[in-house]
Amino acid sequence: MATRTTNSTRAKRKPAPSVPGPAPAAERDSDLLRRIYEVMVLTRAVEDRMVAMYKGGDLLGSLYTGHWHEAISVGAASALRPDDYLAPIHRDLGAHLWRGMEPWQVMASFMGKATSPTGGRDGTLHYGRLDLNIYNLPSHIPANFPVSIGMAFAAKYRGEDRVALAFCGDGSTSRADFHESLTIASVQKLPSIFFIENNQFAYSTPLRLQSASADFASKAVAYGMPGVRVDGTDPLAVHDATAEAVARARAGEGPSLIEGVTMRMHGHAEHDPADYVPQEMYDEWSKKDPVQLFENTLLEAGVIDEDTVKKVREDARQQAIAARRKALADPMPEPSRIEEGVYAD
Numbered sequence: 001m002a003t004r005t006t007n008s009t010r011a012k013r014k015p016a017p018s019v020p021g022p023a024p025a026a027e028r029d030s031d032l033l034r035r036i037y038e039v040m041v042l043t044r045a046v047e048d049r050m051v052a053m054y055k056g057g058d059l060l061g062s063l064y065t066g067h068w069h070e071a072i073s074v075g076a077a078s079a080l081r082p083d084d085y086l087a088p089i090h091r092d093l094g095a096h097l098w099r100g101m102e103p104w105q106v107m108a109s110f111m112g113k114a115t116s117p118t119g120g121r122d123g124t125l126h127y128g129r130l131d132l133n134i135y136n137l138p139s140h141i142p143a144n145f146p147v148s149i150g151m152a153f154a155a156k157y158r159g160e161d162r163v164a165l166a167f168c169g170d171g172s173t174s175r176a177d178f179h180e181s182l183t184i185a186s187v188q189k190l191p192s193i194f195f196i197e198n199n200q201f202a203y204s205t206p207l208r209l210q211s212a213s214a215d216f217a218s219k220a221v222a223y224g225m226p227g228v229r230v231d232g233t234d235p236l237a238v239h240d241a242t243a244e245a246v247a248r249a250r251a252g253e254g255p256s257l258i259e260g261v262t263m264r265m266h267g268h269a270e271h272d273p274a275d276y277v278p279q280e281m282y283d284e285w286s287k288k289d290p291v292q293l294f295e296n297t298l299l300e301a302g303v304i305d306e307d308t309v310k311k312v313r314e315d316a317r318q319q320a321i322a323a324r325r326k327a328l329a330d331p332m333p334e335p336s337r338i339e340e341g342v343y344a345d
Contacts, residue, residue, distance in 0.1 A: 022236035025301035045316035066091035071290035075238030087166035103323035120333030142168035145181035171202020191249035199264035220257035232260030
C-alpha cells in the first residue's frame, strides 16, 4: 500500500491520506509480471555468485550488493522506455539487467577486465552503458542526481519525449547535491524522477540519526513536487508509483519524488560486517524477501507455477555461473592503452 505524504514533523505529523494499492497480479499483463520476476531472480543469483567470488578472492576490490533492493531497481526500471535515461547507484543491479546489461560485464567491472564497460579503468561499481542509456555511477552519491537533471534538461531543451530516473539512498538526502538537484528540477519543471531507497542505514548511521522527518517523501512538498512512499519490497507498488511519475514528467508537469522502504540485508559493502544493525531488525526484515514475496504473489495469482519457478531459478543460476566463467577468462587491459578515452581529440 502506498501513502501520500504531507509536510510535517515527527511531533506534529498529520496522518497521510492513503492511495489505492497496486492492482492484483491476476489483473495485469502476465508477460510483464514474468519478466519482472525473472530479472529479480537473476539479480539475486548474480549477486549471490559475486559474494562467493569476493570471498574467494576473484574480485579486485570491495563488493556492494543490493539484496532486498531487487523490487526497487527492477520495478522502477520496468516503468521506463528503453530510450529513457537511468542514473542508478550501487544497489541497482536489477535496473542494469532490465536494460540489457550482461551479468558478465558487471563481474568484469569488479575484476578490472578489459571487456568491462570501463575497459578496465575501474575495478568496482562505476559502470554504465551509454548505448542502453545507463550512465556511469559517480561517487559520492547522490552525485548522480546533478547528472540526471542535466539529462532531463537536455531532453526538454531538445523537445524529446524522454524522462530521467535517478536513485539514491536515505543517507544521500543529507548532501547538498540532493537539495540542489530537486530545487533546479522543480523550478525548471524537468522530466525527472527521484527515487530514494530507504534501507534504514546510511552506512552505519541509523535513520533516526539521519533525519528528524518521519519519512523522506514528505519533503517533496518543500520543493513543489509530489512525493509518495511505497513498500520497497513490492515491485508492483514500485512500478505503479514510477509509472505515475513518468506520466507526469512526459506531460510536462515536472519532477516527482518516490521513497521505497526496504532494508539493507548485507553491510554497506561486503567488507562491512554491519554489526551495528540490531539483530531484531534483521530478523524482522528476513521475512520480507522481495524475490520470495513476489514469487508467492505470482504463484497465488496463477501467473506462474512450480515448474516455472524451478526453471527460472535454475536458468538464473546457470547464467551467473557462465558469467563468472567468462569474466575470469577475459583479459586484463593493456598498460599501453591507459590514455585511451582520457583526453579529447
